[in-house]
Every structure is written in structure tokens, then in C-alpha cells.
Amino acid sequence: MKQLLIISGKGGTGKTTIAGAFIKLLQAKAYADCDVDAPNLHLISNHTVTEERKDYFGLPKAHIDINLCIECGLCEESCRFDAIHHGQRYYIDSYACEGCGVCKYVCPTGAISLREQRAGELMLYRNNAVFSTAQLEMGNGTSGMLVSEVKKQMKESAADDVGVAIIDGSPGIGCPVIASLSGVDLALIVAEPSISGINDMQRIIETARQFGTKLAVCVNKYDTNLKNTQTIEEFCKDSEIIFVGKIPYDKKAVTAINDGKSIVDIDCPAGIAVKKVFDNTIKIIGKL
Amino acid sequence: MANKKIAILSGKGGTGKTLVSVNLAAAEGNSYYVDCDVEEPNGHLFFKPKIIKKKDIFVKIPNIDNSLCSGCRECVEFCKFNALAYGRQVIVFEEVCHSCGGCMLVCPTKAISEKDKKIGVIEEGVSDEVKTISGIMNTGEVSGVPIIKELLNIIKDVEGLVFIDCPPGSACVVMESVKDADYCILVAEPTVFGAHNLAMVHRLVSLFGKKCGVVLNKCETGFNPSEDFCIKNNIEILARVPFDNDLGSLNSEGKIAVRENYKNKDLFYSLLSTVKEAVK
Numbered sequence: 001m002k003q004l005l006i007i008s009g010k011g012g013t014g015k016t017t018i019a020g021a022f023i024k025l026l027q028a029k030a031y032a033d034c035d036v037d038a039p040n041l042h043l044i045s046n047h048t049v050t051e052e053r054k055d056y057f058g059l060p061k062a063h064i065d066i067n068l069c070i071e072c073g074l075c076e077e078s079c080r081f082d083a084i085h086h087g088q089r090y091y092i093d094s095y096a097c098e099g100c101g102v103c104k105y106v107c108p109t110g111a112i113s114l115r116e117q118r119a120g121e122l123m124l125y126r127n128n129a130v131f132s133t134a135q136l137e138m139g140n141g142t143s144g145m146l147v148s149e150v151k152k153q154m155k156e157s158a159a160d161d162v163g164v165a166i167i168d169g170s171p172g173i174g175c176p177v178i179a180s181l182s183g184v185d186l187a188l189i190v191a192e193p194s195i196s197g198i199n200d201m202q203r204i205i206e207t208a209r210q211f212g213t214k215l216a217v218c219v220n221k222y223d224t225n226l227k228n229t230q231t232i233e234e235f236c237k238d239s240e241i242i243f244v245g246k247i248p249y250d251k252k253a254v255t256a257i258n259d260g261k262s263i264v265d266i267d268c269p270a271g272i273a274v275k276k277v278f279d280n281t282i283k284i285i286g287k288l
Numbered sequence: 289m290a291n292k293k294i295a296i297l298s299g300k301g302g303t304g305k306t307l308v309s310v311n312l313a314a315a316e317g318n319s320y321y322v323d324c325d326v327e328e329p330n331g332h333l334f335f336k337p338k339i340i341k342k343k344d345i346f347v348k349i350p351n352i353d354n355s356l357c358s359g360c361r362e363c364v365e366f367c368k369f370n371a372l373a374y375g376r377q378v379i380v381f382e383e384v385c386h387s388c389g390g391c392m393l394v395c396p397t398k399a400i401s402e403k404d405k406k407i408g409v410i411e412e413g414v415s416d417e418v419k420t421i422s423g424i425m426n427t428g429e430v431s432g433v434p435i436i437k438e439l440l441n442i443i444k445d446v447e448g449l450v451f452i453d454c455p456p457g458s459a460c461v462v463m464e465s466v467k468d469a470d471y472c473i474l475v476a477e478p479t480v481f482g483a484h485n486l487a488m489v490h491r492l493v494s495l496f497g498k499k500c501g502v503v504l505n506k507c508e509t510g511f512n513p514s515e516d517f518c519i520k521n522n523i524e525i526l527a528r529v530p531f532d533n534d535l536g537s538l539n540s541e542g543k544i545a546v547r548e549n550y551k552n553k554d555l556f557y558s559l560l561s562t563v564k565e566a567v568k
Contacts, residue, residue: 010328011301011456016481037457038299038488040481059368080388095463100368100388138492141460144430171301171456172327175430178383195542196306196330203328206427224533225540251508257479258513 001030001155001162002285005184005213007169007177009204013192014220017253019168020044020262021274026282030158030165033133034180036120036146041168042133044260047125056134056146058119059099062092068111075103075112095139120146122153130157144175148182164285173207181213186285188244189217193228201232205241215241216284218277222246242284245277291320292567293443293450295469297493299485301456303477304505304529307539309453310334311556312563315546317417319449322439324465326408326423326432331453333542337413337420345423345435346404347387352378356399363391363400383430408435410442416547419446436464444468449564458492466493471567472500473526476514483513490523499566501526503559527559 006019016033019041023031033041064075066089076084083096084103092103094117104112120136132154136143147170154165167184170176181187187208191201201217208215217236222229229246236243250270253263263271296309306323310331313321323331350363354377364372371385372378382405392400408425421442423435432455443450454465466472472493476486486502493500501524504515508531518525529535532552538545546553 010330012303012477037459038485040300040484043480043484078389078393095460098386098388100386100390101366102388102390102393105366105390105393136459138458138488138495139460139463141431141433143459173427174327174425174432178428178430192302192540194540195333196328197540199330199333200328203427210428224536228540254479254508255510257481258511260480 001158002164002288003167003184004164004281004285005167005169005180005187006190007180007187007204008171008190009173009200010192010197011171013190013197014247015190016040016044016168017257017263018190018220018274019166021264021271022166022278024262024264025275025278026164026166028164028166029129030154030162031129031131031167032150032154032165033168034147034150034176035168035170036134036136036143036150036176037170039133039135044257044262045131046260047127047131049125049127051123051125054122055118056120056122056149057116058140058145060114061094061097061099061117062103063113063115064090064092065111065113066090068109070109072108074106074108078102078106098141122149124153124157126157130154132157143170144179147176147179151183164282173203177204177207178211181208181211184213185288186281187213187215188281189215191217191219191232193219193222193225193232195228198228198232202235205239214288216244216281217241218244219246221249223248244280244284245273247273247277291443291446291448291450292471293452293469294471294473294563294567295452295454295466296473296475297454297462297466297489298456298475299458299489300477300481303475303482305475306330306334306453307505308473308475308503309451310544311546312560313418313451314416314544315556315560316449319418319451320443320446321418321420322443322450322452323422324436324439324452325455326425326435327455329422329424332411332413332420332422334544335413335415335418335420337415339411339413341412343410344406345408345410345438347407347434348389348402349382349385349387349405350380350391351401351403352380353399353401356397358397360396362394362396366390366394383428408432410435410438433461433464436461440464440468458488462492466496466498469498471563472498473563474500474502475505476502477506478504478508478512478514480513483517486514486517490521501566503527503529505529506531526562527555529555
């Protein structure tokens with residue numbers, strides 16, 4: 001199974017819309033949504049089966065047994081995450097706790113233990129295709145671990161003849177994105193022709209290169225700024241990154257999404273353009 | 289009260305957080321704009337501030353003195369983040385280290401000390417009357433939380449209105465940015481994606497008991513799932529920003545609408561007075 005990741009650095013450039021179209025065009029047998037913080041792909045993936053749900057536990061978090069606590073304050077002093085506070089008694093701020101175990105180590109009375117805490121949920125839809133997704137609980141910090149779980153769940157459930165799996169990545173350049181990049185064969189970057197979009201594209205390219213990921217770029221809503229689109233094309237040429245095409249801004253795309261459809265389900269300019277981007281991308285991944 | 293902090297956030301990226309924050313700060317004039325989206329900071333591309341102060345941000349990572357290491361592997365066993373391994377000697381995977389300091393504590397031979405590792409920079413600048421503070425994480429780093437913490441520390445005691453441009457999503461970095469806010473502006477676009485993520489981020493601010501209102505961005509005629517969500521849940525709609533090619537192209541050129549000859553700029557001024565009223 002080859003894995004194609006769709007990322008953007010900046011949010012809202014059209015990752016999920018394009019991932020949705022690719023899944024349709026490829027008739028993908030395996031796909032995943034790695035934006036565990038704000039997953040959206042399930043909203044347009046029209047699954048008729050009920051999903052299998054599984055609790056996700058991040059790292060166990062600290063818990064203080066106040067019956068054993070002698071209020072020495074060593075835990076508070078040693079915590080690097082500002083997660084231990086004193087109200088009436090000492091308590092753990094579980095949002096801030098990263099589960100490092102230092103407080104448990106320094107506690108002289110054994111009052112601190114590390115306890116499993118639900119940090120999110122993994123979902124798996126399984127019929128003629130497998131779709132792996134997850135939702136991180138609010139305010140949790142272990143999104144990278146959950147991203148790895150989503151990808152693992154997809155790989156383990158997918159049939160042997162999958163060919164290419166499509167992965168919708170997460171925004172930004174940090175932990176969840178790095179976890180998304182790990183092990184993929186090609187990352188397609190969806191760029192937006194704005195000053196912000198160009199800047200974010202360059203930062204995601206820089207990040208992906210540090211991990212040696214093979215890259216391709218497309219521009220979404222290219223006609224909203226032709227000059228910036230040209231800048232992106234030139235940047236790709238100079239940086240020897242394959243440019244796979246551009247998709248126009250299309251009001252019909254919004255309508256399609258709000259109807260729970262993919263842009264290739266309806267007849268629209270964006271749908272036609274994304275088909276070309278798809279063909280070019282699949283050609284590249286086929287040669288890898 | 290020395291200042292009022294207004295956090296601008298959205299579950300989904302690309303809804304117009306930066307557009308709203310930048311224009312509000314510029315409309316207010318003498319105020320602070322703080323870019324907490326340290327992974328993809330964009331505010332400085334609009335303000336093009338004159339930088340007056342730069343501060344490198346460091347985290348602590350272990351430094352192993354191999355001449356003292358007995359090879360007991362206590363540190364490797366202790367590290368919950370798998371940031372240490374033992375081959376012929378202790379190997380440190382700097383990227384996954386959370387800087388908890390545990391390895392140094394457990395080492396029986398005191399072979400572990402700590403050294404600084406730079407993960408990013410904070411730039412303070414001025415753009416007309418607006419004071420800008422941007423956190424920029426180095427590429428390849430895993431977490432920008434220490435940079436966000438320092439940003440919030442810097443603005444703790446400043447005077448006046450502070451506009452905080454938050455990272456997307458609802459993970460720990462967003463919570464950090466929202467914790468101290470006096471008011472939250474949620475920016476949402478008119479799609480089912482937008483509405484879904486608006487619901488998420490609304491739960492987050494409710495969890496913290498924050499006052500909030502919604503700015504509907506890129507409004508067009510037709511059904512707006514985000515607007516529908518606000519009405520059904522009785523959430524105040526602060527402003528409706530129309531889908532507008534003029535605003536879109538100003539924004540894509542990195543220009544600030546209220547500083548340009550933009551026909552609808554009153555929209556941002558009236559949003560500003562609504563928000564000021566709310567934090568009074």
C-alpha cells in the first residue's frame with residue numbers, strides 16, 4: 001500500500017475538499033483523516049455503516065491521593081508544566097499535566113500515581129473501503145500519538161490490494177503534522193495564493209524536507225490572485241518540487257460540501273480542475 | 289484592570305482569524321496584536337512591523353556526560369516520551385523530549401545535566417500605533433507551547449486592548465491562548481466544516497466559562513450552517529463579513545482593510561465597538 005498525504009500548513013486551503021475528491025476519483029479502498037483536532041472528512045464521506053469506536057488513552061496523568069499527601073510541596077516545585085497547584089489541598093491540572101511522572105518520582109509518601117485518562121476516540125468505518133478517523137478530546141496535547149494511531153488503524157484494517165491510500169493531514173507544522181508525514185510515500189501540498197498561504201507553504205515544505213518526504217504542490221482558488229499563483233509556480237520550479245496543477249475558486253464547491261457531496265460529484269470547474277491534479281499526482285505516486 | 293484580552297479563534301483554519309484580529313487591532317490603533325499561531329504565524333505579514341526586540345525561546349534538553357554514565361539505563365526506563373535510548377551509550381532524541389527533567393533526577397551517577405535548545409523566537413515590533421508581538425516556532429519542532437506561554441507572559445501586565453490571534457483547533461495550544469482572555473471572538477465560515485468546528489471551539493470556550501460571540505465570515509446568500517448553529521444555540525452574532533472579492537484580494541496581498549480604501553471598513557469599526565462594549 002502506498003500512502004498519499006494531503007497537507008497545507010495553513011488551514012482552510014481546501015485539504016479536505018481535495019482529499020474528498022481524490023477518494024472518489026480513486027475509489028479509494030483505504031483513507032484516513034489525521035486532523036484529529038478538527039476532523040471534517042467524515043462529513044462528506046457518506047458512510048452507510050455504523051462506525052466502530054475505540055477509546056484512545058494518551059499518556060497516563062498524575063493523580064494525588066490527598067490521604068497520603070503531607071503537603072511537602074516537592075511535586076509542585078519539580079513540575080515543569082505548571083500542572084500542580086495548591087487550593088485547599090494539592091491538586092493536578094490534568095490539562096496541563098503531560099504525564100512525565102516526575103511528581104510521582106519525587107513524592108516521599110507515594111501519594112501520587114499515574115492514571116489512565118481518556119484523551120479521545122478512534123473511529124473506523126468498514127465496508128468496501130476502510131476509513132479511519134479520530135476525535136481528540138478538547139485541550140489534549142497528545143495529538144501526534146493519536147495521529148499515529150489513526151494511520152495504524154487504517155493500515156491494519158486495509159485489504160492487501162489497496163494500491164494507494166489517501167490521508168487528509170492536519171494543519172500547522174508541529175507534532176500532529178510530523179506524525180502525519182511519517183512513512184508516507186508522497187505529500188501533496190495544497191497552497192493558497194495569498195501572502196499568508198505562500199509563507200505557510202514554504203514552512204511546511206521546510207518541515208517536510210527535514211523528514212525527507214517526497215513533495216508535490218497544487219494551488220487552490222488560484223484565480224483569486226494570479227500574481228501569487230505565479231509566485232508559487234516559480235517557487236516550485238526553483239525548489240525542484242513538482243507542480244501538479246491549479247484549481248479555480250468555485251462557488252459551487254461550497255454548495256457541494258454543504259450537501260455532503262464531493263466536488264467531483266457535481267459538474268463544476270473546480271471538479272474538472274481537481275481531476276487533472278489527481279491524474280498528475282497518481283502518475284507520480286505510480287512511478288515511486 | 290490594566291488590560292482587556294480578546295482572543296480570536298476558530299476550530300478550523302483559514303476562516304479569517306488573522307483577518308479579524310489584524311483589522312480590529314488596526315482599527316483600535318493604540319493596542320496590542322499578539323500572534324499565538326506560532327506554527328504558521330501570519331500577522332506580521334500584514335503589519336510588516338518595525339522589529340524593536342527579539343527574544344530567542346529555549347527549552348531544556350538532557351546533556352549526557354558519558355564519562356560519568358554507568359550504563360544503568362534508569363533514565364531510558366523513566367522517560368515516558370521515549371526520548372532516550374541506550375546503544376553503546378545514551379542517545380537523546382531531542383525532537384520528542386518534553387523537557388520534564390526526569391532523566392536528570394533519576395540518574396544515580398549525576399551524568400545528566402541540561403542544556404538549552406532554541407525552538408523559536410518572539411519578535412516585538414510596531415506598526416503605526418499597533419504594538420505587535422509574534423511567536424515563530426522553528427520548523428521541525430514538535431510543540432510551540434513554551435513560545436505561547438512566554439507570549440502570554442509578556443502581555444500579562446501591558447495596558448490597553450490586547451488582541452490574541454490563536455492557533456486553529458482546540459488542542460492544548462489553543463487552551464493556553466484562551467485561558468486568560470476576557471472575551472472570545474469565534475470566526476466561522478459558511479460551510480458544514482465551519483459549523484462543525486465552530487461547535488467544537490464553542491464547547492471549548494464554554495468549558496472555560498468565557499464570554500463569546502461569533503463573526504460569520506465569507507457570508508453569501510443561501511443557507512449558512514454556522515449561522516444556523518448560532519441561532520439554534522442562542523450565540524450572539526457580532527458581525528457578518530460578506531464574501532467580497534475586494535476584501536479577498538486585499539487580504540491575499542497582505543494588506544489591512546481598515547488601513548486601505550476599502551468600502552466596507554465600517555464593519556470592523558462597528559465590530560470593535562461591540563467587542564469593547566462587551567469587555568467594559
